[in-house]
Amino acid sequence: MSRELTRKEKTAIRSLVVTWCANYDREYGCLPLDSDCYMLGKCWTGSYCRYFRESVLPLDPALEVALMSEGPRPDFKICPVCGGPVPPDRRQAYCSAACAKKAHRRQQREYMRKKRGASVDN
Known part of the structure; x- marks a missing residue:
């Protein structure tokens, strides 16, 4: 079951992607996709970029718990x-x-x- 992301969660995701994602480039966006980064336009919980989920998201444990848990945000x-x-x-x-x-x-x-x-x- 997915839910809409809060403003703070969207801001935290954007900050993590811009700061820590090895696939993100300010000029080109997401390098493997050669387009805009999927995570920057994220509005709902559910599917995430695999690299973001496995490598970048663990850097913010509170956000990881909030995004990976089912149901309402704790x-x-x-x-x-x-x-x-x-x-x-x-x-x-x-x-x-x-x-x-x-x-x-x-x-x-x-x-x-x-x-x-x-x-x-x-």
Whole structure:
């Protein structure tokens, strides 16, 4: 079942194709097809360029999940550290292990500040 792409998804696809696709050339379009790139005019989910699906789309995991999942687009949470997308897993709070580590360090720093501040007052 296909659905219409959102404006953000179309923009993300265009950005990925122009930046990372090895088959795309600004002057000629898609080099193997010798015409305009199929992915730049994409409006619906469903069939994708094989090279885009296998090589370019994995560079944006949030977009990959949104495009490859069946049904409506999943709502992503926002990472409290960097603002990036977090998959809608109930247990995952951060987008990556690096963000989780930063948040843990921040929490430990605040804890130690409170602990030192309480011992100074006594």
